[in-house]
Amino acid sequence: MRWSNKKVTKPTDCWSQAxxxxxxxxxxxxxQHGAWTCMAIVxxxxxxxxxxxxxxxxxxxxxxx
Numbered sequence: 001m002r003w004s005n006k007k008v009t010k011p012t013d014c015w016s017q018a019x020x021x022x023x024x025x026x027x028x029x030x031x032q033h034g035a036w037t038c039m040a041i042v043x044x045x046x047x048x049x050x051x052x053x054x055x056x057x058x059x060x061x062x063x064x065x
Contacts, residue, residue, distance in 0.1 A: 033061075
């Protein structure tokens with residue numbers, strides 16, 4: 001394998017716009033999953049009244065609003 005001396009000047013030199021968009025979508029989904037996981041853990045440990053709603057939201061991955 002040979003390394004290229006070409007300087008990468010913009011993200012589209014490496015990834016198509018569709019690939020960038022998909023990567024950004026995955027990042028957003030993982031961020032939301034982390035946030036909902038944290039909220040579910042806090043709700044379960046604290047015995048909050050929103051525990052059922054929070055855990056169900058985490059399980060389904062679909063916003064109820």
